[in-house]
Amino acid sequence: MSDEAEVEAEVLEQLPLDAWHRARGARMVGFAGYEMPIQYEGILAEHEWTRQHAGLFDVSHMGQLIVTGEGAAEALEALLPADVSSLKRGRIRYSLLLGEDGGILDDLMVTNVTREGGEPAFYLVVNGATKWDDIGHLREHLPDAITLTYLEDRALLALQGPEAAAVLERVMPGVTGELGFMQSTEYAFEGGHLAIARSGYTGEDGFEISVAAGQAERLAERLCAEAEVKPIGLGARDSLRLEAGLPLYGHDLTPETDPVSAGLEFAISKARRARGGFPGAEHILKLLDEGAPTRRVGLALEGRMAAREGAPVHAGDRQVGTVTSGGFSPTLGHPVAMAYVDAAHASEGTALEVEVRGKRLPARVVPMPFVPHRYHRKGAV
Amino acid sequence: MPRYFTEEHEWIEVDGDTATIGITDYAQEQLGDIVFVEVPAAGTALAKGKEAAVVESVKAASDVFAPVSGTVIEGNAALEDDPALVNTAPEAGGWFFRLTIADPGELEGLMDQAKYKDFVAGL
Numbered sequence: 001m002s003d004e005a006e007v008e009a010e011v012l013e014q015l016p017l018d019a020w021h022r023a024r025g026a027r028m029v030g031f032a033g034y035e036m037p038i039q040y041e042g043i044l045a046e047h048e049w050t051r052q053h054a055g056l057f058d059v060s061h062m063g064q065l066i067v068t069g070e071g072a073a074e075a076l077e078a079l080l081p082a083d084v085s086s087l088k089r090g091r092i093r094y095s096l097l098l099g100e101d102g103g104i105l106d107d108l109m110v111t112n113v114t115r116e117g118g119e120p121a122f123y124l125v126v127n128g129a130t131k132w133d134d135i136g137h138l139r140e141h142l143p144d145a146i147t148l149t150y151l152e153d154r155a156l157l158a159l160q161g162p163e164a165a166a167v168l169e170r171v172m173p174g175v176t177g178e179l180g181f182m183q184s185t186e187y188a189f190e191g192g193h194l195a196i197a198r199s200g201y202t203g204e205d206g207f208e209i210s211v212a213a214g215q216a217e218r219l220a221e222r223l224c225a226e227a228e229v230k231p232i233g234l235g236a237r238d239s240l241r242l243e244a245g246l247p248l249y250g251h252d253l254t255p256e257t258d259p260v261s262a263g264l265e266f267a268i269s270k271a272r273r274a275r276g277g278f279p280g281a282e283h284i285l286k287l288l289d290e291g292a293p294t295r296r297v298g299l300a301l302e303g304r305m306a307a308r309e310g311a312p313v314h315a316g317d318r319q320v321g322t323v324t325s326g327g328f329s330p331t332l333g334h335p336v337a338m339a340y341v342d343a344a345h346a347s348e349g350t351a352l353e354v355e356v357r358g359k360r361l362p363a364r365v366v367p368m369p370f371v372p373h374r375y376h377r378k379g380a381v
Numbered sequence: 382m383p384r385y386f387t388e389e390h391e392w393i394e395v396d397g398d399t400a401t402i403g404i405t406d407y408a409q410e411q412l413g414d415i416v417f418v419e420v421p422a423a424g425t426a427l428a429k430g431k432e433a434a435v436v437e438s439v440k441a442a443s444d445v446f447a448p449v450s451g452t453v454i455e456g457n458a459a460l461e462d463d464p465a466l467v468n469t470a471p472e473a474g475g476w477f478f479r480l481t482i483a484d485p486g487e488l489e490g491l492m493d494q495a496k497y498k499d500f501v502a503g504l
Contacts, residue, residue, distance in 0.1 A: 038440075040414060042413055043439040044414040047439070141443055236439075238440065304417040304437075304464070305419065306442065327440070357442075
């Protein structure tokens with residue numbers, strides 16, 4: 001027996017909740033340079049628990065950054081295709097750090113955290129595996145007048161699932177009512193200060209909570225004291241985000257992929273399409289106009305054999321694409337995958353074949369998300 | 382019936398010139414929830430140390446190797462409907478396949494239960 005997926009990094013750091021995870025029976029693995037919990041009781045059970053109740057994820061490996069200074073919005077707009085300058089206080093946008101050629105260096109969340117009467121301030125959450133490169137890129141490209149601060153003394157917890165809001169409201173009365181999907185607020189918790197965003201990476205309603213490292217265990221403990229909440233590992237985080245059709249940086253998004261091929265046109269706001277001025281704008285706007293030659297698509301597979309990263313996708317005897325991530329969908333009971341395929345084979349319903357261990361598995365292009373999102377959009381019924 | 386173990390965490394139970402093969406409790410614990418098992422078809426010729434079956438958990442696919450060379454008599458059809466048998470009964474109902482042993486000499490060098498237990502304890 002050989003396990004192809006687990007890769008041990010040489011020197012792994014420990015996150016603030018390390019001992020807490022171990023005390024709860026987590027199996028720890030190396031990920032993004034840290035020892036992190038891959039599972040507690042089992043990926044399937046944790047996946048289903050999150051879809052039915054609420055799961056608490058430790059995502060403290062992610063990079064939390066603050067960009068401040070007069071002109072911070074415009075400075076970020078030179079690096080991201082988001083309409084940062086019209087982003088209201090407490091609002092969050094999904095965006096992309098783009099290279100000069102329009103390739104995706106990282107995907108991230110940007111929140112306007114400017115205080116009343118204060119200088120412009122934006123809070124960025126970037127991927128753990130790319131955060132050092134991101135920080136280097138931002139330091140190199142942001143003007144000297146803009147300050148970049150890495151919040152290395154803060155942990156990040158995500159509470160996700162249909163019961164997340166009820167739990168959070170019980171623990172922190174008054175916090176959920178005002179918050180819609182992709183909105184953020186602050187909350188005083190036991191003498192500390194939390195930044196709470198209604199967002200996540202599971203497709204469920206939920207919250208991402210930035211907390212001082214020293215308070216993280218207390219917060220995790222408090223949330224897990226609620227009957228609806230269990231700690232959930234990285235394994236289920238991956239299967240949940242896959243079902244939600246959300247790309248994983250380093251797999252579904254890379255410096256070789258662009259926002260249009262990746263199907264992330266929504267991250268290029270209307271104003272920025274008109275205004276341009278982001279890295280690779282010319283190339284990306286041309287792709288928007290003419291269509292990208294390849295597209296990220298969802299594939300549904302029959303049977304139970306999964307197609308995973310690197311599996312070739314065929315139309316007849318021609319390879320037309322490659323799987324970038326895939327696995328068994330616990331909710332659907334069959335495997336699903338994301339793949340980049342030639343645009344001619346990217347439309348819904350197209351029958352393709354995925355090659356796995358020398359076998360051709362029938363696959364069909366299906367819309368993503370594979371499992372419907374259940375975000376709490378304010379104003380939505 | 383004698384049961385042997387490999388360093389790749391397969392077990393092999395020998396009955397005359399036939400053998401039943403599966404993965405150990407340690408192996409299933411490491412893999413986590415099994416969602417799919419591909420077992421070899423009857424008649425397949427397997428070579429010692431080469432891929433014989435595939436076991437997939439939610440997170441990864443792993444090869445299962447043939448502990449000895451031989452010809453497959455049957456794969457465990459029960460795993461098709463219930464791959465989780467590998468989690469619940471890895472060293473019983475969750476067996477993978479049976480084969481006719483080509484060369485009993487290949488059993489030499491495999492670990493017995495006590496040696497395997499020591500091997501796992503040292504991991």
